[in-house]
Structure formats: structure tokens, C-alpha cells
Amino acid sequence: xxxxxxxxxxxxxxxxxxxxxxxxxxWIAVLGVLVLTVxxxxxxxxVLNAEDGGVASRSESPTAGDATxxxxxxxxxxxxxDAFGHALDHRPTPCGIGGLTCTVLTVPADHTRTxxxxxxxxxxxxxxxxxxxxxxxxVVASGGPGTSAIFLSEIYLxxxxxxxxxxxxxxxxxxxxTGLSSPVTCPEASVxxxxxxxxxxxxxxxxxxxxxxWVQACLREAQMEEVWWLDAYGSGQAAADLDAYLxxxxxxxxxxxxxxxxTVLAQLYAxxxxxxxxxxxxxxxxxxxxxxxxxxxxxxxxxxxxxxxxLASCDDDPFCVDDFAPATARETWDDFAAVLREGPMEVSxxxxxxxxxxxxLTLHDLVSVSGALVYTEPDRSALLRLLAxxxxxxxxxxxxxxxxxxxxxxxxxxxLESLPxxxxxxxxxxxxxxxxxxxxxxxxxxxxxxxxxxSRLAGLAYSELACAYGFSGMDADxxxxxxxxxxxxxxLVLGATADPATPLRWGERVAExxxxxxxxxxxxxxxxxFGRGSRCIDDKVEDLLLLAELPSGERSTCPxxxxxxxxxxxxxxxxYADAADALVALEEELWNLPDYIAWxxxxxxxxxxxxxxxxxxxLGSDRFKLDDCELVDGFPIxxxxxxxxDGTTRMVLQLPNGEVEYESDPSWAxxxxxxxxxxxxxxxx
Numbered sequence: 001x002x003x004x005x006x007x008x009x010x011x012x013x014x015x016x017x018x019x020x021x022x023x024x025x026x027w028i029a030v031l032g033v034l035v036l037t038v039x040x041x042x043x044x045x046x047v048l049n050a051e052d053g054g055v056a057s058r059s060e061s062p063t064a065g066d067a068t069x070x071x072x073x074x075x076x077x078x079x080x081x082d083a084f085g086h087a088l089d090h091r092p093t094p095c096g097i098g099g100l101t102c103t104v105l106t107v108p109a110d111h112t113r114t115x116x117x118x119x120x121x122x123x124x125x126x127x128x129x130x131x132x133x134x135x136x137x138x139v140v141a142s143g144g145p146g147t148s149a150i151f152l153s154e155i156y157l158x159x160x161x162x163x164x165x166x167x168x169x170x171x172x173x174x175x176x177x178t179g180l181s182s183p184v185t186c187p188e189a190s191v192x193x194x195x196x197x198x199x200x201x202x203x204x205x206x207x208x209x210x211x212x213x214w215v216q217a218c219l220r221e222a223q224m225e226e227v228w229w230l231d232a233y234g235s236g237q238a239a240a241d242l243d244a245y246l247x248x249x250x251x252x253x254x255x256x257x258x259x260x261x262x263t264v265l266a267q268l269y270a271x272x273x274x275x276x277x278x279x280x281x282x283x284x285x286x287x288x289x290x291x292x293x294x295x296x297x298x299x300x301x302x303x304x305x306x307x308x309x310x311l312a313s314c315d316d317d318p319f320c321v322d323d324f325a326p327a328t329a330r331e332t333w334d335d336f337a338a339v340l341r342e343g344p345m346e347v348s349x350x351x352x353x354x355x356x357x358x359x360x361l362t363l364h365d366l367v368s369v370s371g372a373l374v375y376t377e378p379d380r381s382a383l384l385r386l387l388a389x390x391x392x393x394x395x396x397x398x399x400x401x402x403x404x405x406x407x408x409x410x411x412x413x414x415x416l417e418s419l420p421x422x423x424x425x426x427x428x429x430x431x432x433x434x435x436x437x438x439x440x441x442x443x444x445x446x447x448x449x450x451x452x453x454x455s456r457l458a459g460l461a462y463s464e465l466a467c468a469y470g471f472s473g474m475d476a477d478x479x480x481x482x483x484x485x486x487x488x489x490x491x492l493v494l495g496a497t498a499d500p501a502t503p504l505r506w507g508e509r510v511a512e513x514x515x516x517x518x519x520x521x522x523x524x525x526x527x528x529x530f531g532r533g534s535r536c537i538d539d540k541v542e543d544l545l546l547l548a549e550l551p552s553g554e555r556s557t558c559p560x561x562x563x564x565x566x567x568x569x570x571x572x573x574x575x576y577a578d579a580a581d582a583l584v585a586l587e588e589e590l591w592n593l594p595d596y597i598a599w600x601x602x603x604x605x606x607x608x609x610x611x612x613x614x615x616x617x618x619l620g621s622d623r624f625k626l627d628d629c630e631l632v633d634g635f636p637i638x639x640x641x642x643x644x645x646d647g648t649t650r651m652v653l654q655l656p657n658g659e660v661e662y663e664s665d666p667s668w669a670x671x672x673x674x675x676x677x678x679x680x681x682x683x684x685x
Contacts, residue, residue: 085240143260159531304455
């Protein structure tokens with residue numbers, strides 16, 4: 001199981017400037033990047049390969065952009081032995097992102113069998129800044145399954161210090177089935193995917209039929225007419241593709257940084273080619289030896305535990321307690337879930353057209369949003385805020401978040417051009433570990449495991465039925481990592497006690513079976529801990545990359561937190577002690593708007609909570625234009641807001657009770673001037 005509960009979780013996020021700004025919740029903060037993965041794959045045609053007897057391969061069209069030539073092929077190092085993967089052909093192609101050079105390899109659809117046609121897979125390459133001081137090759141494998149490290153390359157490059165980029169060639173892996181690498185995509189079916197949690201409330205026969213219908217719809221849209229074609233998309237095949245590319249560029253032993261589901265590919269490669277691995281960093285490690293159903297159950301249990309802890313944490317924050325009073329966060333979640341089990345609710349939202357629109361809110365929406373927003377510390381705070389608004393009978397923020405997370409425009413119900421994630425690649429890759437010969441047995445095991453779970457989010461595991469009913473191909477491809485015991489290279493395993501997607505026990509087991517591993521545990525913390533501003537973690541990774549040194553001992557601990565600070569829901573102006581408090585609350589409200597969190601940077605106008613509009617645009621900074629925007633009922637605001645890249649916020653506003661100019665810097669130093677209620681104000685604090 002991968003990051004099924006989250007549209008883009010497990011992806012790295014560079015630390016925000018000055019430690020407070022730029023901290024959009026990660027589950028949809030990179031939608032603008034992920035849309036490329038989906039849009040580029042739409043309409044990829046199946047092509048008959050005459051040389052392989054008419055067996056299907058996939059074609060692609062390179063993106064426009066950087067036409068830098070690909071790295072010059074060199075002979076493989078003499079001591080590497082025979083590669084377990086091989087390329088039949090290669091060609092340079094523009095990457096169009098991150099200044100990378102891309103190479104497309106034509107590879108066997110199945111590296112272990114002949115006569116099954118070919119696929120085209122892509123790798124990105126960034127040369128070391130200094131050839132004289134070059135240390136080697138750093139391979140980056142992203143999570144998912146279903147993401148492309150090429151499309152996420154700018155985020156990854158922001159995580160590594162300049163010295164690492166100066167001294168390493170960097171290779172970005174785009175696994176087969178993702179991005180432009182023979183993509184498996186079904187965007188229309190992804191939008192129409194079942195509400196798995198709600199579906200799980202029905203009779204099993206109906207659930208099975210719905211799962212089968214949806215799987216077939218996705219496979220038809222993805223043009224996977226023959227079920228055995230799915231066999232080509234297992235992670236073992238992707239590891240063989242990587243070996244073929246490393247042969248092509250003549251790479252010696254490589255260092256691999258992998259996060260989340262990318263750690264499966266990294267472990268498979270190291271198991272098959274231990275002599276070709278110089279070091280591993282496994283950030284949020286998956287244990288490939290756990291059976292897929294057991295992994296799914298362990299994951300939903302971990303999600304449930306983190307959700308329980310987040311809800312309980314509200315009791316220790318007086319602002320959070322006040323927002324939920326007289327109930328608690330836990331009581332609010334449970335009461336709301338009980339109502340939704342009886343049926344969906346109709347939620348009215350304001351739109352940019354002026355008229356109200358209605359969104360249907362389901363139990364699955366509550367569960368999926370709760371799962372998506374427990375990945376990181378700011379996400380968890382944002383979840384509490386959505387629930388607090390619901391406790392005050394304001395369901396619009398939760399409904400908008402659920403729609404956006406499902407790839408729908410909350411105001412029109414139409415599919416967004418930037419879909420959060422495509423289910424085709426996710427299931428095509430992740431389901432290959434299932435036994436395809438026992439559909440009913442697999443489904444029965446999934447039902448029984450969910451019934452035995454006490455997790456509030458157990459219903460999300462119903463999505464595993466897609467693997468039982470058609471996505472598992474014809475031959476099971478278990479992630480065989482038996483060769484890992486031969487790996488002598490140093491391995492840094494990163495985990496966190498509050499990681500819901502890759503439970504810490506997985507990382508512990510992975511570290512135990514390696515000869516030279518050190519486990520770094522963050523107390524609390526997010527899913528994926530490197531590159532988020534913790535020197536305790538980042539220094540250890542950099543020491544391994546630059547000095548080939550692991551910390552002493554087998555395990556160390558780094559400090560962390562469970563949730564970011566809680567931002568109270570916006571109140572009427574009169575509820576605040578002074579203008580400064582009211583304007584700070586307004587700024588934080590704007591930062592936490594669901595549509596802004598999900599915004600991909602293209603100009604967009606949305607309806608404000610009660611009336612009026614808010615227009616978002618990018619002109620060197622994030623800019624808002626408010627037009628009679630009522631975020632509080634009966635309090636229309638006009639004006640302009642700028643969120644600068646350096647972490648400074650500026651607002652020039654016309655309010656019902658005055659006019660103000662407001663500026664706050666990353667340390668919350670405030671400068672406010674204007675008139676309020678006929679009185680001149682000049683605030684510095």
C-alpha cells in the first residue's frame with residue numbers, strides 16, 4: 001500500500017522562508033506540479049510493435065522546453081558485472097523542468113520474459129556543478145506509487161544543500177506508468193472513483209460489483225485492454241529500468257535518496273545490485289516483506305492512531321478548546337461521522353458567480369480529508385480548524401476541501417484541469433504485489449481485516465478492492481528483497497513516531513535486516529522528515545552524502561512536534577481586543593483558505609464564505625483582490641493582499657469600519673496605519 005489516502009503525500013517540501021510562511025499543507029501544496037503528471041499522460045496511445053509480433057508498447061510526446069542534450073553514454077564500469085535490466089534503444093528528449101536533461105529508454109516490457117513488447121521510460125539528469133570535486137551519482141526516487149521525481153525535481157533540488165548539488169550528478173527516476181514513461185492514466189475514472197468508505201457500508205456483493213465496474217472503467221480509459229499488460233508495471237521492473245539507465249551513463253556505485261513508496265524501488269535495486277550501491281537514504285521506509293493486506297491494515301491503523309492523537313491534542317490548546325466548546329474535537333468528529341453514516345449532507349457554499357451552490361458531503365469525504373490531513377504538522381492543525389468550523393455549523397470549508405482533494409471544482413462540480421493524482425498509475429504499480437489468482441479470497445481478507453480494525457479511518461482500506469478485482473495483472477510480482485542481506489553500504493533510515501503512511505515499525509524492521517544501518521526517529525513529526533528544516537535530521541543525511549559517515553550506534557532520536565500552532569477560526573471584528581488582533585486573524589484566515597491551499601498559481605476567482613469574491617493571481621508573489629468579500633457574515637472587505645516570497649504579508653483594505661494598511665514580517669513584527677471607527681491608528685509591535 002502506498003499513499004492512497006493523500007493526493008500528494010510523501011512528497012518532499014522545502015522549509016518555508018524564515019520558518020513561518022509558505023507552509024501550505026503538503027497534501028495539496030504541490031498540485032501545480034502533479035498536474036503535469038496527469039495531463040501529460042492523457043491520451044497516450046497504444047502502439048503495435050511489429051518487431052515484437054504486434055505486442056503493445058506505449059508512445060509519448062516529449063514536453064516542450066529545455067533542449068539540452070542528454071548525458072553522453074559511457075561504457076559501464078568494468079567491475080559492475082551484468083546488469084539485470086537492459087535498454088534496447090535510447091534518445092535525448094527535452095525535460096522542460098528544472099534545467100534537467102532527459103533521456104528516453106526503450107526497454108523490454110518485461111525484463112524477465114521475451115516477446116512481451118517494449119515500453120518507453122524516462123530519466124532526468126542534472127550534472128554536478130563541479131566536475132573536479134565530483135563524488136558520484138545521487139539517484140532520487142519519489143513516493144506514490146504514481147509520482148515522477150522529474151516533475152518534482154525542483155522541490156527535491158531545494159532540499160539538498162548546494163555542496164551536495166556541486167559534487168553529485170543527480171538522476172531523477174520516473175517509474176514506468178508515471179509522468180511520460182508509458183503512463184497508465186484514467187483521469188475521468190479517477191474523478192468518478194467510488195466513495196470507498198460509504199461503499200463499505202453497503203452489502204458486500206454490491207461493493208464487489210462497484211469495485212469491478214470501476215476498475216474496468218479505469219482500465220478501458222487507460223487503454224489496458226489485456227490484463228497481462230499490467231504485469232509490466234511492478235516495482236521490480238522499474239528497478240531493472242534504473243539499472244539500464246545507470247549502464248547507459250556509465251555510473252559507478254550510486255547513492256540513492258528515496259522517500260515513501262520510492263523506498264520500495266530503492267530496496268529492490270539494492271537487493272539485486274548491492275555492489276552498485278554506495279549508500280542509501282530511506283525516508284519514510286516501507287517494509288517490502290509485509291504482505292499487502294497486512295500492510296494496508298497496519299497503515300489504516302497508523303492513520304487512525306495519529307488522528308486520535310491530533311484530536312486529543314486540541315485539549316491542550318486553549319484556543320482550540322474554545323473553538324470546539326462545549327464539545328471536544330474527538331466528540332465533534334465522532335458525532336459528525338455518526339450523522340454522515342445515516343446519509344450525505346447538502347452544504348451550501350458561496351460562488352464567484354454570486355449564486356449559492358450545493359456540495360454533497362459524505363462520510364467518505366470526512367474520512368478521506370481526515371486521512372489526507374494527518375501527514376504533516378501544519379496539515380494536522382488545518383484539520384482541527386476545519387472540524388472547529390463544522391462544530392459551529394460552518395461546513396463549507398470542509399466541503400470545499402473535500403471537493404478539491406477529489407479533483408473537483410467546489411463551485412461547479414466540474415473536474416479540475418489539475419487533478420490531484422491519477423488512480424491508474426497508483427493501482428497499476430501498487431497492485432502487482434497481490435495474488436491475481438484469488439480475487440474472492442483477497443476480497444474476503446480485506447473485509448475481515450477492516451472489520452477487525454478499530455481505526456476511525458479503517459474504511460479507506462476498501463480501496464484495496466481495486467487490486468482484488470482487476471488491477472493485479474496475471475502474475476504476482478512480490479517485492480523480493482532477499483538480497484539485501486548482502487548489502488554492505490551504509491544506510492540511513494528515517495522515521496517518525498507520528499508518521500501515518502509508513503509506520504515506524506516498518507522502518508525499524510528494514511533497519512534490523514541491514515548490515516550497516518542507522519535509524520533516525522523523530523518524536524512526533526511528519527511523513528518524510530528530510531528537507532523540512534530539522535538540522536538534527538538534515539545534518540545526518542548530509543554527513544552520509546558528503547563524508548560517507550553514519551551516526552554512531554544503531555538508533556538516534558530527533559525532537560519534533562505533533563501539530564503546528566492552532567489558528568483559531570475567524571470571528572466578528574468586535575470579538576478582538578484591537579485592530580491588530582483582528583487583522584492578524586484575517587491574515588491567518590486568508591492563509592488557510594482551502595482554495596488557496598489547493599491553488600496551482602493560475603489566475604482564479606472564488607466565492608468568499610458568505611458573499612463577494614476573492615481573486616488569486618501570481619505576479620512575483622501570491623496576490624489576492626477582495627471584492628465585497630465576506631469572510632464573516634455582514635462584514636464585506638475590499639482591497640489587495642500580497643504574500644511575498646520573503647514571508648512578508650501586505651494588505652491594503654477598505655473595511656466597513658475604516659481603511660487600513662497592514663504589514664507583517666516573518667517574525668510577526670506588525671506595522672498598521674489608517675483609520676478605524678473614525679479614529680487614526682498607528683500600530684508598531
